[in-house]
Amino acid sequence: xxxxxxxxxxxxxxxxxxxxxxxxxxxxxxxxxxxxxxxxxxxxxxxxxxxxxxxxxxxxxxxxxxxxxxxxxxxxxxxxxxxxxxxxxxxxxxxxxxxxxxxxxxxxxxxxxxxxxxxxxxxxxxxxxxxxxxxxxxxxxxxxxxxxxxxxxxxxxxxxxxxxxxxxxxxxxxxxxxxxxxxxxxxxxxxxxxxxxxxxxxxxxxxxxxxxxxxxxxxxxxxxxxxxxxxxxxxxxxxxxxxxxxxxxxxxxxxxxxxxxxxxxxxxxxxxxxxxxxxxxxxxxxxxxxxxxxxxxxxxxxxxxxxxxxxxxxxxxxxxxxxxxxxxxxxxxxxxxxxxxxxxxxxxxxxxxxxxxxxxxxxxxxxxxxxxxxxxxxxxxxxxxxxxxxxxxxxxxxxxxxxxxxxxxxxxxxxxxxxxxxxxxxxxxxxxxxxxxxxxxxxxxxxxxxxxxxxxxxxxxxxxxxxxxxxxxxxxxxxxxxxxxxxxxxxxxxxxxxxxxxxxxxxxxxxxxxxxxxxxxxxxxxxxxxxxxxxxxxxxxxxxxxxxxxxxxxxxxxxxxxxxxxxxxxxxxxxxxxxxxxxxxxxxxxxxxxxxxxxxxxxxxxxxxxxxxxxxxxxxxxxxxxxxxxxxxxxxxxxxxxxxxxxxxxxxxxxxxxxxxxxxxxxxxxxxxxxx
Amino acid sequence: xxxxxxxxxxxxxxxxxxxxxxxxxxxxxxxxxxxxxxxxxxxxxxxxxxxxxxxxxxxxxxxxxxxxxxxxx
Numbered sequence: 001x002x003x004x005x006x007x008x009x010x011x012x013x014x015x016x017x018x019x020x021x022x023x024x025x026x027x028x029x030x031x032x033x034x035x036x037x038x039x040x041x042x043x044x045x046x047x048x049x050x051x052x053x054x055x056x057x058x059x060x061x062x063x064x065x066x067x068x069x070x071x072x073x074x075x076x077x078x079x080x081x082x083x084x085x086x087x088x089x090x091x092x093x094x095x096x097x098x099x100x101x102x103x104x105x106x107x108x109x110x111x112x113x114x115x116x117x118x119x120x121x122x123x124x125x126x127x128x129x130x131x132x133x134x135x136x137x138x139x140x141x142x143x144x145x146x147x148x149x150x151x152x153x154x155x156x157x158x159x160x161x162x163x164x165x166x167x168x169x170x171x172x173x174x175x176x177x178x179x180x181x182x183x184x185x186x187x188x189x190x191x192x193x194x195x196x197x198x199x200x201x202x203x204x205x206x207x208x209x210x211x212x213x214x215x216x217x218x219x220x221x222x223x224x225x226x227x228x229x230x231x232x233x234x235x236x237x238x239x240x241x242x243x244x245x246x247x248x249x250x251x252x253x254x255x256x257x258x259x260x261x262x263x264x265x266x267x268x269x270x271x272x273x274x275x276x277x278x279x280x281x282x283x284x285x286x287x288x289x290x291x292x293x294x295x296x297x298x299x300x301x302x303x304x305x306x307x308x309x310x311x312x313x314x315x316x317x318x319x320x321x322x323x324x325x326x327x328x329x330x331x332x333x334x335x336x337x338x339x340x341x342x343x344x345x346x347x348x349x350x351x352x353x354x355x356x357x358x359x360x361x362x363x364x365x366x367x368x369x370x371x372x373x374x375x376x377x378x379x380x381x382x383x384x385x386x387x388x389x390x391x392x393x394x395x396x397x398x399x400x401x402x403x404x405x406x407x408x409x410x411x412x413x414x415x416x417x418x419x420x421x422x423x424x425x426x427x428x429x430x431x432x433x434x435x436x437x438x439x440x441x442x443x444x445x446x447x448x449x450x451x452x453x454x455x456x457x458x459x460x461x462x463x464x465x466x467x468x469x470x471x472x473x474x475x476x477x478x479x480x481x482x483x484x485x486x487x488x489x490x491x492x493x494x495x496x497x498x499x500x501x502x503x504x505x506x507x508x509x510x511x512x513x514x515x516x517x518x519x520x521x522x523x524x525x526x527x528x529x530x531x532x533x534x535x536x537x538x539x540x541x542x543x544x545x546x547x548x549x550x551x552x553x554x555x556x557x558x559x560x561x562x563x564x565x566x567x568x569x570x571x572x573x574x575x576x577x578x579x580x581x582x583x584x585x586x587x588x589x590x591x592x593x594x595x596x597x598x599x600x601x602x603x604x605x606x607x608x609x610x611x612x613x614x615x616x617x618x619x620x621x622x623x624x625x626x627x628x629x630x631x632x633x634x635x636x637x638x639x640x641x642x643x644x645x646x647x648x649x650x651x652x653x654x655x656x657x658x659x660x661x662x663x664x665x666x667x668x669x670x671x672x673x674x675x676x
Numbered sequence: 677x678x679x680x681x682x683x684x685x686x687x688x689x690x691x692x693x694x695x696x697x698x699x700x701x702x703x704x705x706x707x708x709x710x711x712x713x714x715x716x717x718x719x720x721x722x723x724x725x726x727x728x729x730x731x732x733x734x735x736x737x738x739x740x741x742x743x744x745x746x747x748x749x
Contacts, residue, residue, distance in 0.1 A: 060705035064698035093731045094707045242693065245704040249712070262732070273717075276727075276734070285721040380736045384722035387738075393725075486699040486741055487725060488706055491734040 002043070002051045003161045004078065008071065008102055009086030010095050011057030012373075012492040014114040017144035017501055018086055019054040022154065027054075029508070037070045038414065044154060050161065053080065059094070061101045063210045066419075072210075075105045076196065081161045083109045084153070085137075089119040089126060090493070092260055096252050099135065103168040104202060106195030108160055111139040112153055117146060118495070122270070123263030130259040136169030145498060170198050173247035180232045181205055187224055191215055205229060206241045272493040276377070285381050292374070293400070300361040300404070308357030316350025336540055340529050348525025348585060349518065358435060360510045362404040366397070367505035371497040376489060383487055389471030390480060392416055392487060395425040399467070401509075402432035403460075406632040408509040409434075410639055420480055424471065426639050427649045430628040431466045431656075433459045436580040440623050443584050443598040447607050448616045455617070459624055466625060466656065479648075520630050524578035525585075532571075532589055543590045548574075562622060562658070563615025563665035573622070579629045614668035618661040625657035677749070679728070680742035682716045688747035689713055695744035707731040708745060 007022075009015040019027070023042030040054035055074065056067035063069060075083070083102050087095040102109050113128065132139040140156055142149035172178065185201045192200045192215070203211040204225060217225070229240050236243060269277070278284055325342045369375050375397060383393030394416045402409035409429045416422040433441070441456045449455040474480045531548040535541045543549060551574065552567030559565050559573065572586040584598045591606045611619060627633060627650045637646045682688050690712050693704055707730050708714065717727040717734065725738040 060701075062698075062701050062705060064701055091731075091733045094733065097705070097707065241701060242704060242710075245701070246709045246711075249707060249709045272734075276717075280718065280720065280727070282718070282721050376736075380720055380725065380727065381722070383738070384720060384724045486702050486737075488699070488702045488735065488737045488741060490706070491727060491736055493733075 002049050003082075004080040005044075005050055005052045005157055005161065006055055006075065006078075006080035006083045006107075007052055007086065008055045008083050008098070009057065009112075009114075010059055010088060010091075010098060012490065013057070013086045013088040013091075013095060014144045015054065015057055015086040017498060018084075018112060018114065018142065018150070018153075019052065020501065020504060021144055021147060021150050022052050037067055044158075047158075050158065052084075053078075059098060061098070063208050069210065075102070075107060076199075080107060081164070082157055083107050084112055084157055085109050086112045086114050089113050089115050089141075090122065090124070092126070092256050093249065093252050096135070096256070097248060099137070099168075100171040100248055100252065101199075103135070103137065104170055104199040106167050106193075106197075106199065108165050109137045109168050110153070110157055110160055111135070111137050112142045112149070113139050114142050114144060116141045117143040117148070118493075125261045127259040131255065134169070134255045134258070136167075167195070171248055171251045173244065173251065176232055176236060177205075177243055177247055180228055183228050184225060187221055188215065188217075202244060206244055270493070272373075275494050276491070279374070280377055280380060285377075289378065289381055292369075296362065296365040296369075297403070300358055300365060304357075304361060306358075309354050312354045312357070313350070316346060316353065321346045321350070336533070339533065340526060343589070344525050344529030345522050348528075348579075348582060349522050353514070356510065356514060359404050359408075360506060362401070363408065363506040363509045364502065366401060367502040367509075368497050370505070371502050373492045373494040376491050379489060380491060387487075389468050390421075390424055390475035391428075391471055392418065392421045392425075393489075395421065398425050398429045399432050402429045402434060404435050406430045406432075406434050406628050407635045410632060410635040411509070413639060418486075420482065423640065423645060424474060424480060426636055427474075427652060428467045428470055430632055430653060431463045431470070431625060433463050433624055434580070434628075436629065437623060439581055439584045439598040440576075441620055443587070443603070443607060444611070444616045444620055446598065447604045448611065448613045459620060462621065462660075463624060466660070470652075470656065520634075521579050521582075524575070524582065524630065528575050528578070528582065528586065528589070548590070559622075561665070562661040563618045563669070564611060564622075566610050569610050569619065573626070576623060577627060577630060579631070580623065583623065614672060615665055617668065618665035621664050622657045622661040625653055625660055627654045627657075677747055678743045679714065679716070679745040679747050680726070680739040682747060682749075684716050684718050684726075686749065687713060687715045688749055690745060690747055692746040693744065694746065695741075699741060700744065703737070703741065703745065706735055708735075714747065 007015060007019055019040065019042070022044060024045040026045070027040055027042030029038060029040050037056050042052055044050040044052060053074070055071045058065070058068045058071055061068055061072050063072075074080070083105075085099050085102055087099060099109065099111065111132075113126070119126065128139050128141060138156055138160070140149050140153045142153055144150075173181070181201050184204050185197060188200060188204060189197060200211060200215070204215070207229070212222075232243070233240055238246075279288055321342050324346065325338055328338045328341065366375075369378070378396055379393035381393075382396045386393050386395050395413075398409045398412045401412050406429055409432075410426050413422050413425045413429065416425055437459075438456075441459055445452070445456050528548065531551075532543050532546045533540055534547060535545050536547055536550070548571050549567055552571035555574070556565050556567045556570040559570055568587070568590045571590055572583045575586040576583045587607055588600075588603060591603065628636075633646070633650060636649050637643070640646050640649065677688070679688065679690075690708055690710055692710060693700055693708060695703070712730065715729040717729055719726050720736075725736045726742060727734055727736045729735075
């Protein structure tokens with residue numbers, strides 16, 4: 001059995017960088033059981049005897065957020081052999097606030113005093129020896145950037161695990177609180193393991209519901225405890241939770257005063273403050289924000305990203321596709337199998353992979369913005385707007401990523417702490433037109449509105465409008481009603497982004513998109529190809545007589561009120577559920593044109609037969625809102641952690657799609673109908 | 677006076693953190709506790725939230741949350 005080392009610390013303490021350095025390439029990412037909090041694990045570099053578990057970045061061990069509860073449960077039930085607590089040296093008091101709580105769990109704690117280089121640059125000093133003695137924990141000074149101290153950290157950690165050295169010194173609270181704690185300790189001492197007694201005692205004192213349930217107290221004990229706590233709360237005129245928090249910070253102020261010297265006076269400006277004077281300035285903040293967003297979008301989607309698209313199309317169409325076809329034919333493969341592989345799978349996967357460069361560039365910039373500290377400012381600037389329709393400032397980030405791909409966008413909603421806000425964000429993010437919907441719009445705009453650039457852009461406007469209206473409406477429903485979630489957010493100091501971390505982050509997100517192309521899309525493309533080239537008696541036939549066509553005919557009447565009741569379009573709608581970009585491919589296939597791009601003149605002409613301008617717009621609206629692709633539905637299911645909520649999201653999205661398309665078509669025909 | 681009413685640039689001392697449950701605990705966990713000094717930095721461009729300096733770092737919170745924090749100049 002390998003030993004377990006838990007890595008804990010505040011968000012922005014550099015914990016992730018340290019984890020990357022400690023584990024190298026052995027890390028794997030999953031979810032904590034039952035919840036959507038990311039679980040990262042990896043072996044110590046070159047040492048399979050020690051597993052490092054990266055706990056979520058947290059400020060406290062309160063019972064109120066998912067991340068904190070996950071951490072508590074792991075520390076108490078997972079029984080790690082050691083906690084490495086990453087502490088940001090430039091933000092000592094708040095970071096040590098968590099340390100004191102970690103120590104109370106009875107597990108040995110080793111402190112990695114990180115960002116020592118930044119501290120020194122600021123001219124501040126910490127007497128590490130004094131601090132270490134006060135806390136009763138060994139301290140190693142580290143810098144994840146220059147990798148200083150990391151070897152020492154590993155050596156000390158391994159040594160501590162092997163020696164099973166004892167835990168640190170617990171925080172001492174004020175006399176009245178300690179008195180009450182002693183009384184509680186006597187009542188519950190037999191119910192919990194002796195190492196964790198201090199932790200349980202404090203949690204019971206704080207009325208921690210989750211701990212109370214766990215202890216399963218008898219009525220008599222519960223009553224005795226309540227009497228003790230009520231007495232001190234009345235005496236001190238404050239809640240027990242508040243007393244503990246105050247005393248904890250009091251205790252830390254005493255410790256840091258003795259060992260921490262700050263060069264900068266309170267009220268003077270740091271470099272970070274100076275940047276913020278401009279970036280979050282009352283008048284400049286919004287223009288700067290929009291300029292940054294436009295710049296990212298321009299580079300990722302318009303200019304650089306676009307260059308790669310033609311190249312990938314060439315690789316998959318002319319190079320891979322054509323050569324595999326030749327190869328398969330040369331070894332005597334039957335024509336239908338060649339068709340399945342080349343026109344079905346390779347063409348389908350290729351059409352999705354064309355988006356990868358755009359996606360990667362987008363994720364690169366988003367990771368950059370997150371790493372340097374600008375993302376938190378985005379939430380700060382945008383919160384006011386988003387709160388108005390039931391979301392949080394942090395919802396902006398998923399929505400922005402959603403312009404690329406809904407899958408990573410839905411995953412990005414994890415940074416939203418409040419479950420209600422997170423659910424709503426997951427539900428509404430697919431309304432933002434993703435990269436895969438663009439070819440569909442391009443096709444229809446090319447066929448019907450060749451000279452109106454605003455038609456395609458209007459999709460973004462309609463999408464945003466739908467998010468706003470849905471937010472306002474959903475907030476009124478029972479499931480989303482209630483007070484807005486707290487928005488108490490750290491604005492971390494700006495720092496130079498670490499390229500390695502940014503690239504890892506970019507790759508983690510981009511990987512999801514590529515995985516989707518390799519799995520779901522490959523299977524779906526094969527399935528569609530088979531459905532559209534065989535009849536119910538499994539004979540090879542034209543598309544007209546295929547299984548797909550008969551399915552299309554069956555559901556086509558549903559779409560007649562929306563203006564597109566032909567079976568070809570109905571089929572495209574079904575295949576769009578697998579991946580939006582297959583809508584264009586489906587038109588190509590059912591029209592017998594093979595794999596064609598959205599700008600192909602024959603395709604434009606043929607598609608013209610199925611729509612008029614109004615039904616074309618109605619179809620665009622339907623595509624924009626309808627249940628997202630299979631991969632995004634999968635991501636929704638993962639983030640919602642509930643089948644009920646996933647279905648609610650799908651039904652809601654499809655309902656909005658149907659209603660909006662119906663209104664567009666019917667009202668459009670009333671107004672413009674005669675001219676068409 | 678509550679923290680929501682303090683002006684940008686003002687330094688105040690926290691007297692009491694009101695409210696309850698998750699929000700109150702979060703505010704206190706972030707270091708806003710009785711007796712600590714807080715500087716109001718600025719108000720976001722659209723009028724909310726506000727940015728403050730507490731225990732040497734920058735924190736943002738909504739005015740509605742700040743109004744639960746009683747302070748004195």
